[in-house]
Amino acid sequence: MAAALQTNIRPVKFPATFRALTKQSPAPFRVRCCAVNSAGKKRYNITLLPGDGIGPEVISIAKKVLQQAGSLEGVEFSFREMPVGGAALDLVGVPLPEETISAAKDSDAVLLGAIGGYKWDKNEKHLKPETGLLQLRAALKVFANLRPATVLPQLVDASTLKREVAEGVDLMVVRELTGGIYFGVPRGIKTNENGEEVGFNTEVYAAHEIDRIARVAFETARKRRGKLCSVDKANVLEASILWRRRVTALAAEYADVELSHMYVDNAAMQLVRDPKQFDTIVTNNIFGDILSDEASMITGSIGMLPSASLSDSGPGLFEPIHGSAPDIAGQDKANPLATILSAAMLLKYGLGEEKAAKRIEDAVLGALNKGFRTGDIYSNGTKLVGCKEMGEEVLKSVDSQVHASV
Numbered sequence: 001m002a003a004a005l006q007t008n009i010r011p012v013k014f015p016a017t018f019r020a021l022t023k024q025s026p027a028p029f030r031v032r033c034c035a036v037n038s039a040g041k042k043r044y045n046i047t048l049l050p051g052d053g054i055g056p057e058v059i060s061i062a063k064k065v066l067q068q069a070g071s072l073e074g075v076e077f078s079f080r081e082m083p084v085g086g087a088a089l090d091l092v093g094v095p096l097p098e099e100t101i102s103a104a105k106d107s108d109a110v111l112l113g114a115i116g117g118y119k120w121d122k123n124e125k126h127l128k129p130e131t132g133l134l135q136l137r138a139a140l141k142v143f144a145n146l147r148p149a150t151v152l153p154q155l156v157d158a159s160t161l162k163r164e165v166a167e168g169v170d171l172m173v174v175r176e177l178t179g180g181i182y183f184g185v186p187r188g189i190k191t192n193e194n195g196e197e198v199g200f201n202t203e204v205y206a207a208h209e210i211d212r213i214a215r216v217a218f219e220t221a222r223k224r225r226g227k228l229c230s231v232d233k234a235n236v237l238e239a240s241i242l243w244r245r246r247v248t249a250l251a252a253e254y255a256d257v258e259l260s261h262m263y264v265d266n267a268a269m270q271l272v273r274d275p276k277q278f279d280t281i282v283t284n285n286i287f288g289d290i291l292s293d294e295a296s297m298i299t300g301s302i303g304m305l306p307s308a309s310l311s312d313s314g315p316g317l318f319e320p321i322h323g324s325a326p327d328i329a330g331q332d333k334a335n336p337l338a339t340i341l342s343a344a345m346l347l348k349y350g351l352g353e354e355k356a357a358k359r360i361e362d363a364v365l366g367a368l369n370k371g372f373r374t375g376d377i378y379s380n381g382t383k384l385v386g387c388k389e390m391g392e393e394v395l396k397s398v399d400s401q402v403h404a405s406v
């Protein structure tokens with residue numbers, strides 16, 4: 001594959017801001033259609049983007065788990081692997097080749113491992129692996145990023161918070177993903193009239209961008225415990241003042257959801273003081289980036305947490321929250337569970353295959369119940385395993401569901 005890519009791939013040209021907005025906001029969570037083959041099996045096309053660092057290790061395991069769980073529910077996949085991030089930079093000189101975008105857009109869902117690494121840290125901004133990820137989010141128009149943080153009973157003691165604070169936490173951060181300061185213009189670094197360098201960015205939200213993410217959040221909260229907390233900085237920022245106004249106006253359509261508002265500094269504090277007060281949180285791109293990392297630590301390890309990024313029509317992008325962990329890459333030490341759980345989110349939110357998704361979630365719990373732990377979630381009395389072995393245990397656990405159900 002590598003050789004073909006080298007000769008065929010052209011660098012993609014994005015406008016300076018690679019801004020991609022849609023005006024309409026139809027119902028979120030629209031699942032993809034699929035082909036049905038002669039044996040009556042549903043077939044989906046999945047683009048795999050292993051990326052960098054531990055990405056390839058965790059993706060190869062998640063792929064097997066998807067196949068296995070799918071086969072038990074009459075669902076087949078055809079996978080296409082494409083380069084992104086540092087891997088793409090090394091191969092063709094850009095972090096998001098045009099062929100990768102086309103493959104992703106043409107598929108039913110996209111599963112990404114991780115991007116980034118020391119090797120490309122000093123690259124110019126447009127040649128950083130992270131730029132490829134932002135371009136991918138913009139190209140797929142995946143404005144709604146769902147980041148669950150659930151403290152599993154098996155892992156309560158892996159949390160750095162006291163047991164009584166962490167136990168039972170089950171929250172969802174709904175992060176706006178294709179707008180705000182990440183994409184706003186003007187932006188840049190220039191020299192001012194005093195000859196001094198200034199760096200600047202723009203936090204900007206149009207009403208329709210706020211409305212569509214707020215709708216996803218209200219609907220998410222409705223399916224959970226019916227509580228939505230909108231996080232902003234409306235005491236200082238105009239973009240937040242509009243945010244709060246629009247979210248408040250929409251609340252009238254969701255009378256069954258209890259809406260509250262919180263400033264982001266307070267939210268950061270409340271998340272470690274009393275995280276159980278939260279059910280669903282909705283917030284802008286940058287606050288969501290920060291708060292979702294904070295929320296993930298409540299659960300003990302960022303190595304456990306999946307995410308789903310959804311658009312209003314095209315394929316969703318599913319990825320673990322953790323990064324590429326170059327320090328442990330290739331050493332069979334990574335925790336594959338966040339990627340496996342991202343595959344479950346792919347099935348549930350991307351394809352509407354809830355039964356297969358449940359099989360994966362149950363299998364992860366099964367492996368944890370048997371005491372298997374990778375280094376990041378290890379505690380005394382549990383069995384330390386590597387990435388591959390954890391994957392095999394999850395696969396066995398999927399298998400045992402078959403035997404249990406016959």
Ligand code: IPM
Pocket residue numbers: 130133134289
């Ligand atoms: C994340 C990451 C990315 C972000 C980086 C890698 C660009 O931190 O997915 O949370 O800031 O969105």
Ligand code: MG
Pocket residue numbers: 289290293
């Ligand atoms: Mg982040």
